[in-house]
Amino acid sequence: MEKQNQFDMLNGPLMGKIIVFAIPVILTGVLQLLFNAADTIVVGRYAGSDSLAAVGSTTSLINLLVNFFIGLSIGANAVTARLIGIGDKNGIEETVHTAVLTSLVSGAILVFIGVLFTKPILILMGSPENVLNKSTLYLRIYFIGMPVTMLYNFGSAILRAFGDTKRPLMYLTLGGIINIILNLVFVIVFNMDVAGVGLATVISQCISALLILKRFVSTQEDYKLNLRKLKIYRYRLIQMFRIGVPAGLQSVVFNFSNVIIQSSVNSFGAAVMAGNATASSIENIMYVAMNSFNQSALTFISQNYGAGKIKRIIKIYGECIFLVCVVGIVMGIGIYAAATPLIGIYSKEPEVIQYGFTRLSLMCATYFICGMMDTTTGALRGIGYSFSSMCIALVCVCGIRLLFVFTYFQTHRTYFTLFLSYPISWIATLAFEVLLFVYAYKKLFRQRSQTASAQM
DSSP, rough: TTTTTTOOSSSSSHHHHHHHHHHHHHHHHHHHHHHHHHHHHHHHHHHOHHHHHHHHTTTTHHHHHHHHHHHHHHHHHHHHHHHHTTTTTTHHHHHHHHHHHHHHHHHHHHEEEEEEEHHHHHHHTTHHHHHHHHHHHHHHHHHHTHHHHHHHHHHHHHHHHTOOOOHHHHHHHHHHHHHHHHHHHIIIIOHHHHHHHHHHHHHHHHHHHHHHHHHHOOOTTTOOOOOOOOOOOOOHHHHHHHEEEEEHHHHHHHHHHHHHHHHHHHHTTTTHHHHHHHHHHHHHHHHHHHHEEEEHHHHHHHHHHHTOHHHHHHHOOOHHHHHHHHHHHHHHHHHHTHHHHHHHHHHHHHHHHHHHHHHHHHHHHHHHHHHHHHHHHHHHHHOEEEHHHHHHHHIIIIIIHHHHTTTHHSOOOOHHTTTTTHHHHHHHHHHHHHHHHHHHHHHHHHHHHHHHHHOO
């Protein structure tokens, strides 16, 4: 019964296994989005557009501060998957204990940063005076829950390394239901406004994290956790950092450019901010669906890389790219067709709906390119090229977006023009990452062939 949610990534056909792996990851990502979506829907309907703008405009800042540490969980996933491929049970145990303690330390750091520095950062981002205090309050409450958020993310990453994507989904489902109920109670019954939705999110995240922790403590699998043996093993931490730090920095680079763009959005006023927040929330459904193939590529490739099955790596990459294109195009068409009623769930104000539709019309047509880019990033991390991928992102994502905002956008200052920087940066990043992956794979294949020849 212990292994019912796991499967063999090292042998047999791949397509079906990738799909079975990815579907719970997609659903988990969608539920995570429901935390923020429920926040924005409830405040938009029952607290007004200022509260909606206050909650929605914090997304890029949350991602900027949090995603570096989420990157470390990517390192935990890749290292654990590689050790599974090798068959190193002792290494898995050390990695699990290191990852859990690292998650709690990371969360504590984020509490400190979030509580002390969110208001100055929001001021630098140009948040309007009428939403500044509400945004600050929401963020401070949100960041108090960071230790449990990090614990859930690190724990989920380790379970995914074993092929278990169902339990994180089940745990998050319970938390998501509680989050929505508490949102309604705190905002409608107790009139707590943004403080209520922030508190509801923290409570629901605590529940999901405790369920993850219970699983690790009670299991008899290789990832069993003994709380008395919690320790950071230096070598395992270094292994996690080699993949996780570049992944985290890459995410920070992406989100730093998003913060700059959010600052430009803020300059158009509260209605544009609210429309942008609703479109971003809907758009994120596409992101988590396609990002599941990033995680699939990372986990499958890491295991096969650890096992020395180099030929399967190119098959995994190709099938993940095919699947992410199909999902991205189908979802883009579907969301575009339903864009107006979807935005109407968040707000009934015509101006908010108009600006939300403007952003979605561009993103729905091009988001599959982002999916291809992220999947290639996952493949590169799986074979140890996390630093190189980060460098490409630094130049092609951050560089191009900042150059676009401070040059072309200044002379063509429209909301639609601002977001052209996204697909342009995705295309450039994808091109360079594909070239790097082809080079890296050929190098691995030559090394494997030379090793086989020497052993003969």
